[in-house]
Amino acid sequence: MYSSELNYNILVDETATGKKRDWKGKKSRSDLMAKHYEGLKDRIGTLYYSKKAQRMFECAEQLSFKRDLETGRLKLYQAFFCKVRLCPMCAWRRSLKIAYHNKLIVEEANRQYHCAWLFLTLTVRNVEGDLLRETISDMMKGWNRLFGYKKVKTSVLGYFRALEITKNHEENTYHPHFHVLMPVKKSYFSHNYITQKDWTSLWKKAMKLDYTPIVHIQRVKGKAKIDAEQIESEVREAMEEQKAVLEISKYPVKDTDILRGNKVTEDNLDTVYYLDDALSSRRLIGYGGILKEIHKELNLKDAEDVDLIKIDEEDDEVANGAFEVMAYWHPGIKNYVIQ
Numbered sequence: 001m002y003s004s005e006l007n008y009n010i011l012v013d014e015t016a017t018g019k020k021r022d023w024k025g026k027k028s029r030s031d032l033m034a035k036h037y038e039g040l041k042d043r044i045g046t047l048y049y050s051k052k053a054q055r056m057f058e059c060a061e062q063l064s065f066k067r068d069l070e071t072g073r074l075k076l077y078q079a080f081f082c083k084v085r086l087c088p089m090c091a092w093r094r095s096l097k098i099a100y101h102n103k104l105i106v107e108e109a110n111r112q113y114h115c116a117w118l119f120l121t122l123t124v125r126n127v128e129g130d131l132l133r134e135t136i137s138d139m140m141k142g143w144n145r146l147f148g149y150k151k152v153k154t155s156v157l158g159y160f161r162a163l164e165i166t167k168n169h170e171e172n173t174y175h176p177h178f179h180v181l182m183p184v185k186k187s188y189f190s191h192n193y194i195t196q197k198d199w200t201s202l203w204k205k206a207m208k209l210d211y212t213p214i215v216h217i218q219r220v221k222g223k224a225k226i227d228a229e230q231i232e233s234e235v236r237e238a239m240e241e242q243k244a245v246l247e248i249s250k251y252p253v254k255d256t257d258i259l260r261g262n263k264v265t266e267d268n269l270d271t272v273y274y275l276d277d278a279l280s281s282r283r284l285i286g287y288g289g290i291l292k293e294i295h296k297e298l299n300l301k302d303a304e305d306v307d308l309i310k311i312d313e314e315d316d317e318v319a320n321g322a323f324e325v326m327a328y329w330h331p332g333i334k335n336y337v338i339q
Contacts, residue, residue, distance in 0.1 A: 008330065009339075010336065011024075011327040013074045023060070024335050024336060029089070030090075033258075037049045040269060044273075055083075059084075060329070062327070064076070064325070067324075086253065094303065098303040102245045105287075105294050113185075116188060118183075119248070120181075121215065122180065122203050123213050124138075124176065128172070128174070133277055146203060151198070154192055156184055156289065157289050158182065159286075161179070162252070165252055167258070169260060179248045183289075199217050200214075252279065252284050253275055259271070259272075285304060
């Protein structure tokens with residue numbers, strides 16, 4: 001604990017496996033992101049960025065937990081999350097929610113269909129910021145063409161698709177790409193098999209490209225048993241299949257890839273501007289086939305627009321009785337203080 005924190009009761013929130021949840025780090029990064037939105041407001045002069053900055057500054061300022069009297073574990077039950085797309089706090093919570101949903105869906109797909117799993121990555125060439133939004137729109141159209149092809153429809157049982165964007169800061173370009181988790185019948189590998197060369201050719205055709213894109217396809221080999229206690233240890237410690245679930249459930253842009261350093265810079269402002277524009281009012285994940293059906297069967301809500309307080313589906317009240325713990329963001333020491 002830092003010396004400036006010695007006179008305060010600092011929030012410590014741990015997962016079932018003892019890993020500390022990084023509330024402090026996410027809130028600090030959200031405040032830094034908010035400062036960049038303020039910078040865009042000053043640069044461009046519109047209230048659009050100012051309003052997002054204000055919401056982000058207010059995001060998760062106060063956290064209300066219930067503490068299990070027997071185990072001492074905390075469970076969040078009340079908070080305000082801004083839901084701004086580039087907010088690091090909300091992106092963290094949202095990715096945990098998506099990963100938990102996908103874990104349930106994968107388990108149910110395995111139970112019903114005894115399927116195998118493929119992990120597909122579809123790319124295009126890097127583009128400059130002013131072409132990013134248009135390129136993503138083209139990729140969405142290309143995606144619909146790809147999964148409309150008979151060869152794909154007869155080979156794949158469904159999909160979960162997620163968009164990810166990384167930035168090449170040296171060349172000042174952006175790399176949008178799709179990560180796709182797909183269930184297939186066990187007979188896929190002896191009957192309706194699609195080679196990497198074929199996937200590449202199909203994606204090139206779907207995107208109407210005049211170059212050969214980089215496409216990667218691999219089989220996901222999972223463990224036989226899922227440990228139910230591993231649901232939320234950053235949702236990261238279950239079977240090999242869950243590694244693929246976690247990989248694909250990450251939110252589209254890492255805040256550490258958006259913001260370099262801890263100060264508002266022109267390069268960072270450009271990055272926030274182009275990513276905010278490209279991702280605004282756009283669906284970034286999608287389900288199809290049996291995964292879409294299972295999502296509906298399990299009555300799972302839209303993870304992109306869902307409450308970010310309750311990550312798993314446990315009861316709101318923790319077992320063994322509970323008492324309330326209130327944590328407040330202290331801007332001076334930049335940490336959560338329990339009062």
